[in-house]
Amino acid sequence: MADPFLEFRTVSFHAGGRAILDRLDLRVAQGEVLVLLGRSGSGKTTALKLANALLMPSGGEVMVEGRSTRQWNAIELRRRTGYVIQETGLLPHLTVGENVGLVPRIRGAEANPERIRGLLDLVGLPAEFAGRYPRQLSGGQRQRAGVARALAADPRLLLFDEPFGALDPVTRFELQNEFRALQQRLRKTAIFVTHDLREALRLGDRIALLHNGRLEVNCAAAEFRHAATPEASAFLAAFRGDI
Amino acid sequence: MREGLASTVLRLSGEHLLLVLVAVTAGVLIAVPAGVFLTRRESWRAPLLLAANVVQTIPSLALFGFLIPVPFIGGIGKGTALVALILYALLPILRNTLAGILAVDAAVRESAVAMGMTDGQLLRIVELPLAARTILAGVRIAAVTTVGTATIAAAVGGGGLGDLIFRGIATVDTTLILAGALPAAGLALAIDGGLGWIEGRFSR
Ligand SMILES: Nc1ncnc2c1ncn2[C@@H]1O[C@H](COP(=O)(O)OP(=O)(O)OP(=O)(O)O)[C@@H](O)[C@H]1O
Ligand SMILES: [Mg+2]
Numbered sequence: 001m002a003d004p005f006l007e008f009r010t011v012s013f014h015a016g017g018r019a020i021l022d023r024l025d026l027r028v029a030q031g032e033v034l035v036l037l038g039r040s041g042s043g044k045t046t047a048l049k050l051a052n053a054l055l056m057p058s059g060g061e062v063m064v065e066g067r068s069t070r071q072w073n074a075i076e077l078r079r080r081t082g083y084v085i086q087e088t089g090l091l092p093h094l095t096v097g098e099n100v101g102l103v104p105r106i107r108g109a110e111a112n113p114e115r116i117r118g119l120l121d122l123v124g125l126p127a128e129f130a131g132r133y134p135r136q137l138s139g140g141q142r143q144r145a146g147v148a149r150a151l152a153a154d155p156r157l158l159l160f161d162e163p164f165g166a167l168d169p170v171t172r173f174e175l176q177n178e179f180r181a182l183q184q185r186l187r188k189t190a191i192f193v194t195h196d197l198r199e200a201l202r203l204g205d206r207i208a209l210l211h212n213g214r215l216e217v218n219c220a221a222a223e224f225r226h227a228a229t230p231e232a233s234a235f236l237a238a239f240r241g242d243i
Numbered sequence: 244m245r246e247g248l249a250s251t252v253l254r255l256s257g258e259h260l261l262l263v264l265v266a267v268t269a270g271v272l273i274a275v276p277a278g279v280f281l282t283r284r285e286s287w288r289a290p291l292l293l294a295a296n297v298v299q300t301i302p303s304l305a306l307f308g309f310l311i312p313v314p315f316i317g318g319i320g321k322g323t324a325l326v327a328l329i330l331y332a333l334l335p336i337l338r339n340t341l342a343g344i345l346a347v348d349a350a351v352r353e354s355a356v357a358m359g360m361t362d363g364q365l366l367r368i369v370e371l372p373l374a375a376r377t378i379l380a381g382v383r384i385a386a387v388t389t390v391g392t393a394t395i396a397a398a399v400g401g402g403g404l405g406d407l408i409f410r411g412i413a414t415v416d417t418t419l420i421l422a423g424a425l426p427a428a429g430l431a432l433a434i435d436g437g438l439g440w441i442e443g444r445f446s447r
Binding site: 052054075076077078079080081083085086087088089090091092093102103106107149 | 348350351353354355356357358359360361364368369372373
C-alpha cells in the first residue's frame with residue numbers, strides 16, 4: 001500500500017478522566033472513502049476532529065499527508081480540509097453564496113461568483129440560491145450548500161459528520177446517491193461518520209467500526225457482512241432485512 | 244431672567260447630550276473589548292462581572308462623592324462626572340457583549356473554526372455580527388440610564404440639565420425643576436427610540 005493520505009498511529013484521546021478513544025490505528029488511502037461506523041457515544045466525532053486539528057491526541061500521532069497534526073499549522077490544515085456537520089453550521093447572517101465563498105475569503109482571496117455558481121451546480125442547487133439565506137432553505141438544501149462550501153477550497157480531504165442524519169429517508173437516499181456520483185468524479189479522500197449501516201455500505205470503500213473508543217472492525221465495505229465481532233453482529237442484527 | 248430660560252435649557256440640553264455621548268462612547272470602547280476578552284478567558288468572567296455589578300449598586304450621588312477626592316480624575320467638574328458616568332455605562336454593555344457572543348450557536352462557531360478561521364476572523368466575521376443586536380441593546384440601556392444619571396452630575400459640577408433641577412430644588416421653584424426634568428425625559432425617549440430603530444434593522 002502506498003503511503004496513506006491520513007493515518008492514525010495508536011491514537012488515544014482522553015477527556016473527563018477517561019479514554020474516549022483508545023489506541024486507534026487507521027489508514028485512509030488517497031481517494032478512498034472511509035466510513036466511521038459506531039453507535040452514539042462510540043467516539044466517531046472525536047476521531048473526526050482529530051483529523052483537522054480541532055482536537056489533539058492525548059497519545060499517538062495523527063498523520064496527514066505524512067505530517068503529524070502537531071506539526072501542521074492548524075489554521076492551514078483546516079483550510080485544506082472540507083468539513084460538513086449535521087447542522088451544516090452555515091453562517092445564518094450570510095447568504096448561501098457568501099457562505100460558499102467564505103474559505104477563499106478568509107484566505108484573503110476574492111470570492112469568484114462564477115466558481116460559486118459552479119459549486120452550487122455541482123451539488124444540485126440552482127444558481128439563484130446564492131442570494132438566499134440559510135433559513136430560507138430546506139434541510140436537504142442546506143446540506144447541499146454545506147457540501148458546496150466544503151468543496152470551495154478544493155480540499156484534498158473531506159470530513160463528514162453525519163451530514164444526512166437529520167433528513168427524511170427519501171431526501172437522504174437522494175443525497176447519498178449524489179454523494180456517490182460526486183465522489184466518482186472528484187475522487188477525494190474522505191472520512192464519513194454515520195451510525196447507519198446501510199449508509200456505510202452504500203458510501204464507504206472501507207468501514208471502520210468503533211465501539212467504546214476502540215476499533216473493532218476495519219475492513220472493505222463488501223466484507224463487513226462477514227465481520228464476526230459482537231458489535232458488528234449487533235449492527236448486522238439491527239439492520240437485518242434492510243441490507 | 245425668565246427671558247433667558249429657553250436658551251439656558253437649550254444650552255444645558257446640549258451639554259447634557261454631550262456628557263451622555265462621551266460617556267457612552269467611552270463605555271462602548273472599554274466594555275466591548277472587555278466583553279470579548281471575557282469570552283476568551285472564562286476564569287476572569289466572574290470577578291470582572293462582579294466588579295462591574297458592585298459599581299452599579301453604588302448610589303450615583305455617593306459614587307460622585309467618592310470620586311471627588313481621587314487624584315487626577317477627581318475634583319469638582321466635568322472630569323469626575325464623566326468618570327462616574329462611564330463606570331455606570333460599562334455594565335450593561337459588558338454583560339450584553341458577553342451574552343451576545345456566548346449565545347452564538349456552537350455548531351456555527353465550530354464550523355467557522357473548522358474551515359480555518361483565525362480567532363480574529365471568527366470574531367469579525369461570525370461573533371460580532373451575530374451578537375450585534377444584543378450588544379446594541381446593551382448600549383441602548385446604558386445610554387438611557389446615563390441620561391438620567393447625568394442629571395445628578397450637576398452635583399459635582401458636571402453641568403447639564405441637572406443644573407436646573409438642583410437650582411429648582413434649592414429655590415423651591417417647580418418651573419425650574421421641570422425645565423430640567425422634561426428635556427431630560429425627552430432626551431432619554433429620543434435616544435431610546437433612535438437606538439431602538441437601529442437595533443430593529445439588525446433583526447435577522
Ligand atoms: N470534551 C469532552 N469531555 C468529556 N467527554 C467527552 C468530551 N467530548 C466527548 N466526550 C464523550 O466522549 C464520548 C464520545 O463522543 P463522540 O462525540 O465522539 O461520540 P459520537 O460517536 O460522535 O456519538 P454520536 O453518534 O452521538 O454523535 C461520549 O461519551 C462523549 O460524552
Ligand atoms: Mg458525533
